[in-house]
Amino acid sequence: MAEVFDLFGNPVEAGTGKPGRPRKEATTEDRNKVKLLLAVGWSNDRIAAVLHMSLPTFRRNFFQELKFRGVARDMLDARRLELAMTAARAGNVGAMRQVDRLVEKFDQMEAERAYAGQKKEAPTEKVGKKVLDETLALDADAALMEELEQETRQSVRH
Numbered sequence: 019m020a021e022v023f024d025l026f027g028n029p030v031e032a033g034t035g036k037p038g039r040p041r042k043e044a045t046t047e048d049r050n051k052v053k054l055l056l057a058v059g060w061s062n063d064r065i066a067a068v069l070h071m072s073l074p075t076f077r078r079n080f081f082q083e084l085k086f087r088g089v090a091r092d093m094l095d096a097r098r099l100e101l102a103m104t105a106a107r108a109g110n111v112g113a114m115r116q117v118d119r120l121v122e123k124f125d126q127m128e129a130e131r132a133y134a135g136q137k138k139e140a141p142t143e144k145v146g147k148k149v150l151d152e153t154l155a156l157d158a159d160a161a162l163m164e165e166l167e168q169e170t171r172q173s174v175r176h
Contacts, residue, residue, distance in 0.1 A: 028070065042071050044079040052083045057094040095120070 022030045044052075048069060055065045062084070066076035077084065086093065099120050105113030145153075 042075055042079065049080065049083060052080050053086075053090060054094070056083065056087050057090040059091075095124070099124075 024030050051069070052065055055068070062076060063073060065080075066073050069076065071079070099117065102113045102116045102120060106117050
């Protein structure tokens with residue numbers, strides 16, 4: 019029997035929509051697709067919709083992949099660097115440039131993480147509206163007094 023495909027090129031299962039439909043099983047292609055979509059930040063609901071399955075079925079079939087959601091982007095970047103390095107070793111000049119760009123990007127990300135770790139400011143004390151209004155009034159009064167003193171110094175003749 020010839021395999022039937024939907025509009026997007028996904029195979030349509032023979033028992034779809036009938037009682038006793040066979041259990042949806044994850045393929046290697048689906049697992050790779052889920053890893054990629056997790057790396058670019060898609061939600062579980064969105065990925066499940068793309069794979070034409072319910073959220074509980076998605077979670078059951080891709081439990082192992084979902085455990086690595088936090089590092090999926092790093093794993094993707096590491097794989098890109100690995101492939102670029104392989105091509106660069108073979109003499110591909112474009113791949114050598116790509117390796118340089120990736121290394122610079124990783125250095126910048128590491129510097130940003132280090133900077134973010136150092137810059138921890140103490141939490142500021144919350145100020146109420148009355149205290150804030152009083153502070154602003156005192157600042158305005160001090161500014162007015164300073165302006166009056168400058169005018170007085172300029173107008174005094176000796």
